[in-house]
Amino acid sequence: MPIPYREASDLDALGAAGYFKVDPAPLVPGYLGALFLINARGEPIEFTYNRIETPHPFLWRRDDVEQYAARQLAISLLSLCPKLPRLILCLAGEVGDSLFSRDVRLSVPVCRVVRAGDPAPTSGAAPVGAGPEGRSGDMAADLSWIPAIPAEDSLEAQLLRELRAHELLLEPFERASAGLREVYGARAQAAP
């Protein structure tokens, strides 16, 4: 019987991209967070998840609790994730620009993806256009980098180009949400 094999491709050298996703928790006040690592082909590598409860929401200003939840989730997920991504992507509509520029400093670049309708990036972020290589599914996305745009020939930039070529700038966030629903939705349903 043949032994299956696959030759490692150059894409493997680009490493993984981490998608940081924050969703409202079902059933109880709180938030779910995921750090979803995929390779340049879109294949899942690592899924790190956690949740944070925000009881007594009347005690909090909405913006404050969201910001706090995102920060705590980011800290816990980054601590938990056993693999180091080449870069981290997050949605500008979910993560304020202060999180990774002031509250949490990372050794890898962070790319905030701005979807149509999301708040535009503000100070501290370096905006980057979608670029000519963007595909239709991602043309609506704009990017801003923290702390700065990676060099054109850097592995980070190459990885992002691959992700864009495979229309993987936004789609993995949906998978991350699906993963969170799988973890917490199922548990919530199973709970007595």
Add this chain to the structure above:
Amino acid sequence: MTDPPTPRSLDVAAPLAIAINLSAGGAPRSGVDGGSVALGGLRPHPHAATSRPPRQPPHQRHAADSASDTRPPAAGEAGLARRLARVLQPPAALLRAALEPLAWPAPLFDYQVTGINALLSRDALLLADDMGLGKTIQAIAALRILVREHRAESALLVVPASLVSQWRRELRHWAPELTVSTVRGPATDRSWQWNTPAHVHLTSYETLRSDYTENPRSPPRRRVWDVLILDEAQKLKNRDTEVSRKCKQLRRRRAWVLTGTPLENGLDDLASLLEAVVPLADGETPPRLGAGPALLERHRSLQLRRRKADVLPQLPPKTVTRIVLPLEGPQRESYERAERDGVVHLRETGAAVRIENVLELIIRLKQICNFCPMTGRSVKLDDLRERLSTLEAEGHRALVFSQFTDGKYGARAIETELRASRPLLYTGDLTPAERDARIRVFKEQPEHKVLVLSLRAGGQGLNLQDASYVFHFDRWWNPAVERQAEDRTHRLGQTVPVHVYAYTVEGTIEERIDALLREKQMLFDDLVDDVSIVLKERLSADELFGLFGLTPPASARSS
């Protein structure tokens, strides 16, 4: 407000729940069950429940091996990991794309993606593309995606015995991560081969016929296959054969039936074929279809068929040339004597003569059209040798088909006479390993200019784009079978025009039958030379006896 404690790292081998309780009250608290799942090693295996550990490709295994904790996963977390692995896979559209992540070894054509989508979106499909358009690739690609999406865990692939090795190669090439158990050989081997955990069990129609028994625990029937793939499914056209019945009884959630010639003889063949193109749940019996408008409607709804000219206009053209040769000298004398004696014998047999006697005479005369029984000379061979010398000088290679395999009138005789071209022989009496070796040598060693094949063994499934010239040394009376043989070379990957030459000897039985069939536009059964009873259904007794100017007796008319 208190910051949450740092969660511990979690992989599949570690306990699932991690308590990160914060102080109660108004402060947010992190969840009680954060975790991290390494997904690369979490592809669920179809036989994970068996005692044998699932095999995984190295690139998948690596991620699991890299986990620091080697404790076996608890059942709950393994289940969650499997579910996560399923929902976190790339979307189907991305998997089907010609780009990564599945890293198809060659770009898929648009029509192939369409075919893959059709296979994925339906429980049953008759994929009847023209030969050479890549039905194999489409089926493997669709199966690969199904497994990747965790929509299928087990597939049974039934193919002609001569194609088992080729399917294995194609599976390895197009879906390297799928595990394949090839079921063939002695019964003791087949027993463990059936029980070997694998995504795909690959076997032949003949083996399936042997191993599918009345015992409900017999390996092929004791499970419901997620996907049943029947290749060269024209083998099922006769619903009364044992293998046809057994294939249709296989329980399956999806049925993919592949053939380039869904309609060879008549609607009964088609009805029999379509009976296999349906899922079959536990306890169900296969449908029984009859001819009529409903059958044609069902055919339309289940069949996906594309023609080369429509989807591959860039494929080099195929030119078919009929070569009519005169029969001369001793070969002519031998032929006329055999026909004369044969007719005399038929007449002398009188009322006891049977159609089979006529068929025997036809075969005898066709053999003499190939080679003179007295001298071994052959007008066809002389012509073939001359053409080959020209072709070889131009760097071309050729396939030569004959319906006979023997060393006096058939493929062996041709091989012997063409030894200057270093021919290779491919016939049904070779073992599967020998057949593979012959094909491999022909592909890899261009000094072998000619491959001589028996039509029955070499006419199906082989990919022989290395040759661009095809010779039909003798005529097979089913055009569909002839086209199948020609399409061994006129298929995807062919870069130069294909030339087909079909020999007919003038003034002989070959020419008469050819004319008769052209006139009636009938298709012979492909077992004509087994004196199949089907032949009697194709030509009337009057027509068969009329080939020799005879009138059939009443007994032959009624037989």
